[in-house]
Amino acid sequence: MKPVAIFLVSGGLDSLLAAAVMREHVSAGYMLHFQNPFEAVDSLEYMEEAAEKLSFPLVIEPLGNDYLEIVKNPRHGYGKNLNPCLDCRILQFKKAVEFLKRKNADFIVTGEVLGQRPMSQNLRAMKLIEEESGAGGLIFRPLSARFLPPPDIIKSGAISLDSFPKIKGRSRKMQIELAKEYGINKYEPPAGGCLLTMKEYSRKLSELFNKSSLPTPIELTLLKIGRHFRISPENKLIVGRNQNENELLERIAPPDYTVIRPLENKGPTSIIDSLPCKKLLFTAAGISARYTDSQEDEKIRFIYYNGKVSGEISSTAFSITQTEEYRI
Ligand code: SF4
Known part of the structure; x- marks a missing residue:
């Protein structure tokens, strides 16, 4: 009986190709996307x-606050x-091992290519990630398997390495050719x-981390x-x-955010993440006016509204220097 695999997929070429390359070697598998x-x-x-195409169920698991x-x-x-990248892979592998246990699967397959990403796809990093995630011996990387220490599934003899490609480094040429062969378009x-x-x-994001404990x-x-x-x-x-x-900003702004739009001029829709005081509304209008079709010193009228109040406010455009002082 052929083994059962968990395929970690991102939607990128390498992970989908790894699943395709493995199709004939497994009896079943789950494509797992975090x-x-x-x-x-x-x-x-x-x-x-x-x-x-490969007849594997696709399972999507959202990563939460632990991520x-x-x-x-x-x-x-x-x-x-x-x-x-290292902590990210460790967390994903930990969760993949839990998933493997729930599904009684035999091993985990990734599309990692030796030497492709400087931080997480070198021998030292791969070893560290496996050790810290508890996935030691369980990870099979079919695209680079012939350059890597064999995982348990290879040691057991259940899969032979002979037919696997020899891919390493940053070029994607071999993967693109192989993807065509396997019909991964x-x-x-x-x-x-x-x-x-x-x-x-x-x-x-760094600025947001400094402002809030964990972003919503x-x-x-x-x-x-x-x-x-x-x-x-x-x-903000x-x-x-x-x-x-x-259109998107106006549509997704929560009711406690304030939307600001020019009334007569062409220009952007802006949002503020609260109901601000008049002073901040003027600042927001001055910055927003910078991106309208206004002439120098022209006063631009804006409408503003949120779930509770609405009103009008006017401002000339801030100078570039003024605007950049506020830029994140
Ligand atoms: S491994 Fe690195 S690049 Fe990939 S999802 Fe995680 S943080 Fe992003």
Whole structure:
């Protein structure tokens, strides 16, 4: 009887390819995706398509506050930006081992490629992650398996390594060719992935971590949208950058947030994360006016409203220097 595997998938090329390469070697498997608030693109359709093609059920498990805690205070530190890759992998592997036990599966498969990511995909890091997560001997990385120490499933003789590819390093050429062979046509674009590896996003998240104990889901969602300004120690202004963002901000702003929109001019929709005092409303209007089609010294009329009150306020646009003083 062939073994049963848990496939850790992200929607990216490597993890979907790893599942495809393994199809003939297992009797059954589960494609397991740990969903986190820092996914740059929605990869659900890629995972769904691959799961259907390979006849593996797809299981989505959201990562909760325990994940946010490690992003805020990682034991092993950050990569280039706010990406705590080692702690992130340790947590995911821990949860994957729990899942494996619940499903009585035999081993865990990942799409990791030796030498592809500097922080988490080198021999030392892989060993550390396995030891600290309790996944020692359980992880099989089919794309690079022929360069790596064999996990228990290989030692047992249940799977032979002969037919597996020999992939390592940062080039994706071999994976793209193999994906064509296996009919994996849709996967996350290379620019997608994890927001924590991105400089701009990391700066905004770091500022938010300094302001709140643990950010709420809406605060994390809003980090992906608009230009961000700290207009008082407690208040933040978010200014839409285009029509899509303007509509989105207005639609998702909770009732205790204040929406500000120009009445007559073309310009952005902005939101403040509370009902601010008049002084802060003027600041918000001055910054927002900077992004309208106003002429110099023209007074722009704005409407503002939230779940409780509404009104009008006017302001000329702040200068670039003034505006940048508030920028996060
Ligand atoms: S890139 Fe992001 S999701 Fe991937 S291991 Fe690093 S922190 Fe985790």
